[in-house]
Amino acid sequence: MWTKHHKQRRFGRLVIPAITVAFVSYFGYHCIHGDLGLIATEKFEQQRLDREKDLSKLTEKRQQLERQVSLMSDGSLEKDMLDEIARYQLNVSRPDEIVIFNNYF
Template sequence: MWTKHHRKRKLGRFAMPLITVAFLSYFSYHSIHGDFGLRATEVFDRQRVERQATLKELTEKRQILEKEVALLSDGSMERDMLDEKARFGLNMSRADEIVIFH
């Protein structure tokens, strides 16, 4: 029976560890700097907090507007509310009134 004897090469011993190091390096880099990595997660969290604050402000404004619309449109329109909106829209006041801007 014939067998071949191969000399072990020095390069062969390092091939698998080099591939493993390259593989781990690639995925480690992208887990930190990639589109869904740790830094991107920090950016997403900052945006989420900012957008929640904006949502809260807009929700409060909407509630105020809904109250005003309810006062104007429930069938018995309040004269004060109608007068206030008309004056504000037309930018008019009476001669005996004092206008306070805020």
């Protein structure tokens, strides 16, 4: 009959749990503080929201410019609009006029 005797070690029982704790700690830390962790995800989400606000502002500005261009295009040339834009950009007025700037452009 063959029997195997081995000596009970104190630290032998703790090797597997210690390795497990090390792996869980390592991956747990990187889940929170890593490049794709929870904190980085919150920063990405904040950047996304900021960029959506910028996009909506730029879209609104583009629509304003498209409206102005449509008023100055051939076939529907508004002389008042053309005169207003020219005066605003060239900073020209007659001596008998009062100028009020509204910063449309």
